[in-house]
Amino acid sequence: MEILLLAVVLAVVAIGAISGLVITRTRSSRAPTDDRPATAAPPAEPQVGEDSGEPAPPLRRTVEDVELPGAPPAPDTTVEGEPETVAPPEPGPPTETPEPTVGRLIRLRTRLARSQNALGQGLLTLLSRDRLDEDTWEEIEDTLLTADVGVGPTTELVERLRERVRVLGTRTPDELRALLREELLAIIGTDTDRSVRTEGGVSAEGEELPAVVLVVGVNGTGKTTTTGKLARVLVADGNSVVLGAADTFRAAAADQLQTWGERVGARTVRGPEAGDPASVAFDAVREGIAEGADVVLIDTAGRLHTKTGLMDELGKVKRVVEKQGPVGEVLLVLDATTGQNGLIQARVFAEVVNVTGIVLTKLDGTARGGIVMAVQRELGVPVKLIGLGEGPDDLAPFEPEAFVDALIG
Numbered sequence: 248m249e250i251l252l253l254a255v256v257l258a259v260v261a262i263g264a265i266s267g268l269v270i271t272r273t274r275s276s277r278a279p280t281d282d283r284p285a286t287a288a289p290p291a292e293p294q295v296g297e298d299s300g301e302p303a304p305p306l307r308r309t310v311e312d313v314e315l316p317g318a319p320p321a322p323d324t325t326v327e328g329e330p331e332t333v334a335p336p337e338p339g340p341p342t343e344t345p346e347p348t349v350g351r352l353i354r355l356r357t358r359l360a361r362s363q364n365a366l367g368q369g370l371l372t373l374l375s376r377d378r379l380d381e382d383t384w385e386e387i388e389d390t391l392l393t394a395d396v397g398v399g400p401t402t403e404l405v406e407r408l409r410e411r412v413r414v415l416g417t418r419t420p421d422e423l424r425a426l427l428r429e430e431l432l433a434i435i436g437t438d439t440d441r442s443v444r445t446e447g448g449v450s451a452e453g454e455e456l457p458a459v460v461l462v463v464g465v466n467g468t469g470k471t472t473t474t475g476k477l478a479r480v481l482v483a484d485g486n487s488v489v490l491g492a493a494d495t496f497r498a499a500a501a502d503q504l505q506t507w508g509e510r511v512g513a514r515t516v517r518g519p520e521a522g523d524p525a526s527v528a529f530d531a532v533r534e535g536i537a538e539g540a541d542v543v544l545i546d547t548a549g550r551l552h553t554k555t556g557l558m559d560e561l562g563k564v565k566r567v568v569e570k571q572g573p574v575g576e577v578l579l580v581l582d583a584t585t586g587q588n589g590l591i592q593a594r595v596f597a598e599v600v601n602v603t604g605i606v607l608t609k610l611d612g613t614a615r616g617g618i619v620m621a622v623q624r625e626l627g628v629p630v631k632l633i634g635l636g637e638g639p640d641d642l643a644p645f646e647p648e649a650f651v652d653a654l655i656g
């Protein structure tokens with residue numbers, strides 16, 4: 248009996264074990280063919296590649312944040328909150344002492360004379376002819392037009408010269424030189440204020456504000472170089488300067504500007520590459536206020552005057568800066584070698600940002616110095632500075648007398 252019972256128990260255990268094995272094998276052999284989606288059952292823990300929370304913000308600004316060249320401008324809301332800029336590096340000690348600005352044009356006079364002498368000497372030679380007939384006057388006119396003096400100023404100058412030569416009668420070379428000098432100066436204008444405005448102001452809250460200078464122009468005219476050189480001019484004249492690298496399109500521009508700044512101990516405020524230039528400009532002025540700087544110089548990206556989107560962006564840069572205080576000076580940088588095209592550029596820029604001064608660069612590389620007269624006449628805005636080379640101190644305050652003297656030798 249006991250043996251029988253034991254045999255029954257063993258039989259039951261054996262059957263149970265065999266059926267358990269069969270069920271397990273059946274389950275495991277079914278699993279791969281189970282057509283339920285793998286995600287049907289919620290995982291207990293986040294899986295690799297899944298985020299458990301909100302994605303981290305990207306390091307670079309998105310295309311929605313950044314205005315692309317030619318894109319319509321975004322509304323002026325970016326700066327009301329926190330402008331996005333990276334921390335500006337500490338300014339180093341000045342490594343150079345810039346040359347004083349007084350008399351720079353005298354120093355650079357030979358360079359100016361070398362490039363512009365053809366105009367002055369050409370005019371003097373023509374005026375010295377025994378007979379000043381119509382052909383000669385036409386040649387005088389052509390000489391002026393070729394030097395980019397422009398139609399209006401040329402007509403005016405020729406009329407005045409004709410009248411004065413007629414009254415003079417016989418002409419000695421000295422008399423002619425003096426006469427031409429006077430008339431050229433009359434066209435250029437000697438009583439215009441050509442100083443770069445460096446007086447700061449006071450905000451409505453009584454806070455001291457630095458003078459703000461915005462540097463604008465088309466591509467490659469020399470804006471960054473001029474901003475750097477101007478920083479030296481201002482430092483040489485005893486001002487403390489903060490630079491704003493609002494040219495965020497050209498990657499090297501901010502580095503270039505920072506290098507200029509470091510040489511004279513001026514801090515450069517920069518933003519993220521391809522960032523919003525208005526934010527950088529705003530931040531530079533804020534930094535200037537915080538530092539108690541005398542002048543904030545803002546370099547902007549080169550833009551073709553024909554690109555409406557980019558011109559609108561420039562208008563925005565100025566408006567955004569003005570939320571903190573007035574922009575005292577807008578310097579338009581014109582490349583003297585581009586001739587009459589410079590006038591068209593000047594007209595458009597003046598409409599958008601109310602240009603207050605002209606910087607004429609690369610006058611060392613062209614005989615067409617007459618653009619000085621044309622651009623002033625066209626815009627009613629004075630030439631304030633001229634660039635006469637690539638050297639750090641090759642930017643000079645424009646002095647009509649020294650300019651004309653270099654012209655006529």
Ligand SMILES: Nc1nc2c(ncn2[C@@H]2O[C@H](COP(=O)(O)OP(=O)(O)OP(=O)(O)O)[C@@H](O)[C@H]2O)c(=O)[nH]1
Pocket residue numbers: 464465466467468469470471472473494497500547548549550607608609610611612633634635636637641
């Ligand atoms: N000969 C000469 N070269 C100059 C003068 N001013 C600037 N340059 C040169 O012009 C070139 C362009 O100057 P940048 O300052 O880079 O021009 P930019 O307007 O900032 O250029 P973008 O930012 O690309 O629009 C550089 O090689 C400068 O050295 C000048 O007065 N004389």
